[in-house]
Amino acid sequence: MAELETFREATRAWLEENCPSGARGPGPIPNGSTKIEITDTDTRVWLERMIEKGWTVPSWPTEYGGGGLSKDEYLVLLEEMRRLSARPPLWSFGTSMIGPTLLELGSEPQKSTHLPRIARAEVEWCQGYSEPGSGSDLASLRTRAEDRGDHFVINGQKTWTSGAHNADWMFILVRTDPDAPKHEGISFLLLPMDQPGVTVKPIRLISGDSPFNETFFDNAIAQKADLVGELNKGWTVGKRLLQHERSGIEALVSGSTADAESGLVRAAKRSLGEASGRISDAAYRDQVLAYEMNNHVFRLAQRRAVEESDGGTPGPVTSIFKVYGSELQQTYYDLMTKIRGVQGFGAGRDGFDEADLETTRQWLFYRASSIYSGSNEIQRNIIAKRVLGLPD
Numbered sequence: 052m053a054e055l056e057t058f059r060e061a062t063r064a065w066l067e068e069n070c071p072s073g074a075r076g077p078g079p080i081p082n083g084s085t086k087i088e089i090t091d092t093d094t095r096v097w098l099e100r101m102i103e104k105g106w107t108v109p110s111w112p113t114e115y116g117g118g119g120l121s122k123d124e125y126l127v128l129l130e131e132m133r134r135l136s137a138r139p140p141l142w143s144f145g146t147s148m149i150g151p152t153l154l155e156l157g158s159e160p161q162k163s164t165h166l167p168r169i170a171r172a173e174v175e176w177c178q179g180y181s182e183p184g185s186g187s188d189l190a191s192l193r194t195r196a197e198d199r200g201d202h203f204v205i206n207g208q209k210t211w212t213s214g215a216h217n218a219d220w221m222f223i224l225v226r227t228d229p230d231a232p233k234h235e236g237i238s239f240l241l242l243p244m245d246q247p248g249v250t251v252k253p254i255r256l257i258s259g260d261s262p263f264n265e266t267f268f269d270n271a272i273a274q275k276a277d278l279v280g281e282l283n284k285g286w287t288v289g290k291r292l293l294q295h296e297r298s299g300i301e302a303l304v305s306g307s308t309a310d311a312e313s314g315l316v317r318a319a320k321r322s323l324g325e326a327s328g329r330i331s332d333a334a335y336r337d338q339v340l341a342y343e344m345n346n347h348v349f350r351l352a353q354r355r356a357v358e359e360s361d362g363g364t365p366g367p368v369t370s371i372f373k374v375y376g377s378e379l380q381q382t383y384y385d386l387m388t389k390i391r392g393v394q395g396f397g398a399g400r401d402g403f404d405e406a407d408l409e410t411t412r413q414w415l416f417y418r419a420s421s422i423y424s425g426s427n428e429i430q431r432n433i434i435a436k437r438v439l440g441l442p443d
């Protein structure tokens with residue numbers, strides 16, 4: 052206990068000295084892509100300092116670039132970061148999805164090759180799961196990988212591939228045995244994106260953004276050494292990765308969960324007025340309070356689940372996090388837009404400032420949170436079967 056207190060004091064002092072003011076509160080969070088330049092100085096300095104400490108991935112072993120922190124030390128670090136509203140220095144598909152999966156299920160060469168690069172923010176990954184016709188029924192996927200001795204040759208198509216245009220590597224589910232029952236003929240591969248056999252075509256949204264892509268494979272190559280787990284046993288690896296993705300545990304580190312007054316309360320006071328330190332409008336005050344309490348309880352439940360699972364990512368219970376977390380996000384942005392009145396529904400430029408437009412963009416974006424990473428209907432099926440043990 053005394054050791055933990057010493058760690059807390061040292062951590063607090065180090066953070067106060069090393070977390071630049073521009074890395075506190077909302078702002079950019081790098082993802083490690085070699086194709087994206089970090090233009091904000093404080094964000095870059097914060098990242099560099101945290102890499103040096105191994106605190107971009109605090110609980111990973113030091114030999115893979117992590118901080119080697121115990122579960123208790125990790126939680127102390129998160130608390131101390133929240134105290135300063137320090138942003139996570141790095142958030143990527145590497146830190147939140149493929150990294151934890153390789154730590155559990157990767158070979159030693161896979162770990163020593165890929166994990167340090169993720170920890171040092173030298174790479175970003177994308178997720179090649181969904182295909183046209185294979186979303187919720189993911190195991191029906193048809194992208195083929197043929198075994199050619201020391202490598203696989205891949206042909207087919209993925210879709211909705213978030214960030215593929217900026218990614219350096221992809222983790223991909225492929226069919227390696229077309230004659231086996233559908234869950235048993237799938238393998239999990241790692242694939243460099245910068246090769247002639249991979250073509251990325253942006254899917255343009257009505258807003259003009261292209262956050263995701265169609266990805267085509269035309270004799271693309273993945274090395275045999277980049278097969279994770281056993282041949283035709285990739286479904287197990289793929290499912291475990293989804294649990295890391297759905298856990299939302301990285302949110303525990305987010306500056307937005309700071310104990311100080313939340314962005315929603317501040318926005319409500321600004322838009323609706325403030326009386327005696329409280330939001331003036333009683334009806335909205337109730338709704339904002341209900342959101343704040345539910346959000347706090349949710350974070351505590353997540354933290355308890357992490358503690359009970361020895362600091363790692365829990366199993367099927369992550370589907371509960373996914374459903375409740377995504378509904379909370381949607382409630383947050385529903386309230387954010389409503390409290391702004393007509394300013395909360397900015398679509399064009401005229402009459403709306405950047406904050407109005409950003410609120411609308413976020414509100415629209417989070418409509419998707421109950422779809423991506425497996426829709427909430429599918430999560431409810433998993434909760435019914437795997438958590439509650441209800442019959443099919």
Ligand SMILES: Cc1cc2nc3c(=O)[nH]c(=O)nc-3n(C[C@H](O)[C@H](O)[C@H](O)COP(=O)(O)OP(=O)(O)OC[C@H]3O[C@@H](n4cnc5c(N)ncnc54)[C@H](O)[C@@H]3O)c2cc1C
Binds near residue numbers: 177181212432
């Ligand atoms: C913003 C965003 C980012 C994404 N990023 C990625 C990515 O990076 N990589 C990737 O591989 N994929 C990605 N996806 C794809 C995502 O995983 C799929 O959209 C999702 O799994 C649903 O599949 P689908 O779109 O094919 O819908 P469908 O599977 O066609 O489902 C349509 C509707 O039917 C419901 N439904 C289907 N089956 C059942 C069932 N058995 N019981 C009850 N209801 C059911 C679904 O809940 C849904 O409401 C992303 C999606 C979005 C929106």
